Amino acid sequence: MTTPASAAKASGRAATAADLDTLSRQLNRPVRDVVEIPARCVCGNPLVAATAPRLSNGIPFPTTFYLTHPVITAAVSRLEAAGLMNTMTERLSADPDLAAAYLAAHRAYLSARAGIGERAGTGPVPEIDGISAGGMPTRVKCLHVLVGHALAAGPGVNPLGDEAIEDIAQWWTPERCYCVGAWDPESPVPSRDLSRHVRQQPSKPLPRS
Numbered sequence: 001m002t003t004p005a006s007a008a009k010a011s012g013r014a015a016t017a018a019d020l021d022t023l024s025r026q027l028n029r030p031v032r033d034v035v036e037i038p039a040r041c042v043c044g045n046p047l048v049a050a051t052a053p054r055l056s057n058g059i060p061f062p063t064t065f066y067l068t069h070p071v072i073t074a075a076v077s078r079l080e081a082a083g084l085m086n087t088m089t090e091r092l093s094a095d096p097d098l099a100a101a102y103l104a105a106h107r108a109y110l111s112a113r114a115g116i117g118e119r120a121g122t123g124p125v126p127e128i129d130g131i132s133a134g135g136m137p138t139r140v141k142c143l144h145v146l147v148g149h150a151l152a153a154g155p156g157v158n159p160l161g162d163e164a165i166e167d168i169a170q171w172w173t174p175e176r177c178y179c180v181g182a183w184d185p186e187s188p189v190p191s192r193d194l195s196r197h198v199r200q201q202p203s204k205p206l207p208r209s
């Protein structure tokens with residue numbers, strides 16, 4: 001007997017049509033060029049979307065791992081509002097070990113993106129060679145990017161992303177499902193037309209950097 005959760009686990013990283021609908025509901029806008037789901041809730045729902053390094057319209061896209069779960073996104077925004085990014089950036093210039101681990105995270109990001117590009121068949125993307133995201137390797141400009149990377153890569157790869165995950169433990173932890181009530185699984189899937197005509201947003205995929 002296959003439950004939805006075990007089916008989701010078996011499907012692994014591949015993004016199903018149902019995953020894409022869930023992502024669009026989580027973000028309240030249509031998603032494009034998502035190739036994998038590198039991190040899932042214990043219930044199977046996506047936590048992070050992996051986008052191809054070159055979009056189908058040809059534009060290079062450096063932000064490979066995008067945090068989509070509204071509960072985690074909101075919790076990380078609280079850390080950003082509390083000024084954690086400045087503190088982390090200052091620590092990077094004062095702590096050579098942390099700086100080295102963060103540089104390694106930057107390189108891991110680039111390597112993971114190259115793998116996703118290969119699997120997505122997008123070919124080389126020289127425009128973004130050496131450019132990762134979130135301020136890596138020397139600054140912290142977007143904590144959501146670091147948390148998305150840490151969830152995708154697993155513990156021990158992005159030290160500041162791992163820290164931020166610990167820091168949001170009062171709102172979200174990896175062991176529990178926080179999906180109920182976080183978005184409406186019955187709502188219509190946001191479409192490009194809806195976003196253009198009703199919400200007045202450009203139909204850009206995952207624009208956070």
Ligand SMILES: [Zn+2]
Nearest residue numbers: 041043177179
């Ligand atoms: Zn869940």
